[in-house]
Amino acid sequence: MKKVYFKTFGCRTNLYDSQVMMSALKEYEITENEAEADMIVINSCTVTNGADTHVRSYISQVEKSGSGAKLFLTGCGAHTKGESLLKENRIHGVFGQSEKQKIDFLLNQEQPFYEKGDLNHVDDAVVGEFVGKSRAFIKIQEGCNFRCSYCIIPYVRGDARSMDEERIIEQVSKLALNGFGEFILTGTNLGSYGQDTRTSLAKLLKRMGMIRGVRRIRLGSVEPIQITDEFKEILDEPWLERHLHIALQHTSPQMLKIMNRRNVYKQDKELFEFLSDKGYTIGTDFITGHPGESEELWREAMENVKNLPLTHLHAFTYSKRDGTPSATMKPEVNGKVAKERLHELESLVKQKNYDFRKAFNGELDVLVESFKDGYFHGLDQHFNKIVIDSDEDLLGNWITVSDYQVKEEFNFARV
Numbered sequence: 001m002k003k004v005y006f007k008t009f010g011c012r013t014n015l016y017d018s019q020v021m022m023s024a025l026k027e028y029e030i031t032e033n034e035a036e037a038d039m040i041v042i043n044s045c046t047v048t049n050g051a052d053t054h055v056r057s058y059i060s061q062v063e064k065s066g067s068g069a070k071l072f073l074t075g076c077g078a079h080t081k082g083e084s085l086l087k088e089n090r091i092h093g094v095f096g097q098s099e100k101q102k103i104d105f106l107l108n109q110e111q112p113f114y115e116k117g118d119l120n121h122v123d124d125a126v127v128g129e130f131v132g133k134s135r136a137f138i139k140i141q142e143g144c145n146f147r148c149s150y151c152i153i154p155y156v157r158g159d160a161r162s163m164d165e166e167r168i169i170e171q172v173s174k175l176a177l178n179g180f181g182e183f184i185l186t187g188t189n190l191g192s193y194g195q196d197t198r199t200s201l202a203k204l205l206k207r208m209g210m211i212r213g214v215r216r217i218r219l220g221s222v223e224p225i226q227i228t229d230e231f232k233e234i235l236d237e238p239w240l241e242r243h244l245h246i247a248l249q250h251t252s253p254q255m256l257k258i259m260n261r262r263n264v265y266k267q268d269k270e271l272f273e274f275l276s277d278k279g280y281t282i283g284t285d286f287i288t289g290h291p292g293e294s295e296e297l298w299r300e301a302m303e304n305v306k307n308l309p310l311t312h313l314h315a316f317t318y319s320k321r322d323g324t325p326s327a328t329m330k331p332e333v334n335g336k337v338a339k340e341r342l343h344e345l346e347s348l349v350k351q352k353n354y355d356f357r358k359a360f361n362g363e364l365d366v367l368v369e370s371f372k373d374g375y376f377h378g379l380d381q382h383f384n385k386i387v388i389d390s391d392e393d394l395l396g397n398w399i400t401v402s403d404y405q406v407k408e409e410f411n412f413a414r415v
Helices: 012-024 049-065 082-087 097-107 153-157 165-177 201-209 253-258 265-277 295-306 335-359
Strands: 003-008 039-044 070-075 093-095 113-115 136-139 182-186 216-219 243-246 281-288 312-317 364-372 375-379 385-389 398-401 411-414
Touching (some): 003 012, 012 039, 012 136, 012 182, 039 097, 049 070, 070 082, 082 093, 093 097, 136 165, 165 201, 201 216, 216 243, 243 265, 243 312, 265 281, 281 335, 295 335, 312 335, 385 398
Parallel strands (some): 039 070, 093 113, 136 182, 281 312, 385 411
Antiparallel strands (some): 364 375, 364 398, 375 385
């Protein structure tokens, strides 16, 4: 059997989509060794120019290796860069996310092809195993109805649509029976789940939490307005991870308007303080250097961030995406200035995380996920890293850690 290697870029939704393709593969063998692959499926990201560059660089790297592997492109980049890469003869085939369950058929194609797919497609796949993972990713929705001025994703993922709830429950039940205890919910706009099917994220979570074997549920990114009163009712449930990632993108009220965001800083602050008081760590997304971000607005944003109980950050400098409203906005912010602002923000939130870990003196509930350089690595209930020194084989196990050292980058324990 010919061997296929899956190279996944970008978000957890892509990780899930790669697992769907692996599960659907029948005529080929999956390999985790890139060098022995006859074919490579590149599941791409296009959220920034940097993401596109990473994909192109990877293609160049494979070409230079002389392996002769046949390359296929899917993911969000298939819609923005697929045609040009195909015309350059750098890849053999391009296919959209809706086509991934036809993976055997697509890999069998002798002639180069472009199968853009359908942006209204709703997944019905049930994944029963995750190759090389100790936790399971569950995609519950696809697409986004928000139209933030800087974002290309709705144009490549389509409008928001929810997966069938019974299908999700079936999948979680099957994975729990296979020994998975942690489930990470993912989607393009996770919190919009159920708006088109007369249910809600909170209702889904309650059902998942009742499944035998489900120990921890972690959410991808949600919007502030999606933390509803109904959602707040489940915050004390033992299976909900004590960490929420809530996308703000900015904290200057004027910048939020420019970015066509739906959140309001004053309300964001009240929400974050409420969640912090409930014992949650909070992460957010943030863009620096968006057009219109003057020094005055930046300073205001930083003062606002200082007043938020933030512990985690996913931030990047603004990246112009053709076809979005932000692409033509003025005045633009110098790239060097945007990077300096990014580093300033990262430094502040890193300190906030360190301060939280120093102040927290409770036990850590850890899923041990990997072993490298002589140590075990895992994540606790607050989504903080822990490095463990142990003579036992802890890989894939849940452990409770009460004695640990707080280091600058992570917690450390001897077990």
